[in-house]
Amino acid sequence: METRHHRPELWRLAQTPDRRRGWSVSGSIPKGWLNGCLENVVATISSGVSVNSEGREKAAGEIGILKTSCVTTGSFRPNEHKVVVPVEVERVSEPVARDTVIVSRMNTPDLVGASAYIGRDYADLFLPDRLWQVRPSKKATGRWLSFVIGSPAMRARLKAIASGTSNSMKNISQDGFLGLPVQVPPIDEQRRIATVLGTWDESIDKAECLIAAKQKRFSAVRINLVEALQVAARGNNSWRPIEFGQIAEELKQRNAAGHGPDRVMGVIKGEGLVPMRAHVMASDLRRYLMVPPRAIAYNPMRLNIGSIAASRYDEDVLVSPDYVVFRARKGRADPDFLRFLIGTKRWREHLIAVGSGSVRTRIYFDGLAEMVLRVPDVREQKRIGQMLAAMEEDLKATIEAASALRTQKRGLMQKLLTGEWRLDERFDAEALSPRALVVGGRS
Structure with a gap:
């Protein structure tokens, strides 16, 4: 266990810029607030030890050791843990405790400094050495401290002070962490700030749960409507086997229209067709595919890892001449149904078979064309495609709403944690709730 207590004299040190650390605190602060460092509002920092563990969730009576991913989203995810092997149980030392903030002190450059508030005790979950458990001092509430540490401004500072010779792994020192400047409001105002921001966290958590439920439902419906019927013996299956080349056709039209760089796209796994940066495209776009x-x-070199996407643009776009482009054959396949066939078990099995024996697999359209799938008539395809597309759009709208909540919360944090907006005892929590601000409100 590693513990560090705060030193009260840093209140005085923080009144002037700390040139040694490269950060300074503005001399202009809200009335009643104090300039200080994190050390002034942190009582202790503790960490655990690394132990041998199994990569699964614990059962009743077992002990878990947290993974750094338990805080990467900004909310604590207790299921992100491994099971401590029995012979190592006596070595664990730091249980997860209520009203603390867990901070990832060692992680990738983007994730180092990630943190989450802990609202209750978890007697069967323990910290490894890569996570800190930060306890607030008497000058701070744990919830307010969690918002300060997790704010965009503090995350940027944490990233800046993280060190390490490896570009893939960075580490934050306790001295660097505790020396970061912070503006501290009175305890009562801290509680009010935490109340407001807490309502936003609750709304974001509900949105995330809704997204997870919709994703699960979408996957289940897709399996039931598309994947399951690839099996011939599935009930009264009238879907006929057909080669992929009979329902899809390759397109080889070049950029004869002379479209410019603003139309050039690339496939990013998980994102789809997105605009390409100018420095990665050729100067002559005439050979680019429409x-x-x-x-x-x-x-074709990345198809086996899922880098494939349908165009959602209303106009023709361009891709590299190294790409493969195809579409649904008119009168034989519905475009939406066709794209929902992508990624099915039968699709994945075919890609494995086509690419077997190759070190760097290139799968061109000829390799896809010979794949045998079971499909219904076009009318049924359209019905299935429309249903899945509608569910997909609904899921997308929910994801965008959650993203909007996070953006609004970041703006609100900037206002409240700097004192630009003050909350006295007369403040109306409802006026700063997601319901009041999420649409056309302040951010």
Whole structure:
């Protein structure tokens, strides 16, 4: 266990810029607030030890050791842990405790400094050495401290002070962490700030739960409507086997229209067709392939890892001449149904078979064309495609709403944690709730 107590004299040190650390605290602060460092509002920092563990969730009576991923989203995820092997149980030392902030002191450059508030005790979960458990001093509430540590401004500072010779792993020192400047409001105002921001966290958590439920439902419906019927013996299955080349056609049209760099796209796994940066495209775009609306494009060297996407643009776009472009054959396949066939078990099995024996797999359209799938008539395809597309759009809207909540919360944090907006005892929590601000409100 590693513990560090705060030193009260840092209140005086923080009144002037700390040139040694490269940070300074503004001399202009809200009335009643104090300039200080994190050390002034932190009582102790503790960490655990690394132990041998199994990569699964614990059962009743077992002990878990947290993974750094338990705080990467900004909310504590207790299921992100491993099971401590029995012979190592006596070595664990730091249980997860209520009203603390867990901080990832060692992680990748983007995730180092990630943190989350802990609202209750977890007697069967323990910290490894890469996570800190930060306890607030008497000058701070744990919830307010968690918002300060997790704020965009503090995350940027934590990232800046993280050190390490490896570009893939950075580490934050306790001295660097505790020396970071902070503006501290009175305890009562801290509680009011935490109350307001806490309502936003609750709304974001509810949105995330809704997203997870909709994703699960979408996957289940897709399996039931598309994947399950690839099996011939599935009930009264009238879907006929057909080669992929009979329902899809390759497109090889070049950029004869002379479209410019603003139309050049690339496939990013998980994001789809997105605009490419100018420095990664050729100066001459005449050989680039045209991708009409709803057509599908992929890089033949990355198809086996899922880098394939349908165009959602209303106009023709361009992709590299190294790509493959295809679309649903008119009268034989529905474009939405066709793209929902991508990624099915039968699709994945075919890619494995086509690429077997190759060190660097290139799968061109000819390799896809010979794949045998079971499909219904076009009318049924359209019905299924429309249903899944509607569910997909609903899921997308929920994801965008959650993103908007996070953006609004970041803006609100900037206002409240700097004292630009003050909350006295007369403040109306409802006026700063997501319901009041999320649409066209202040941010």
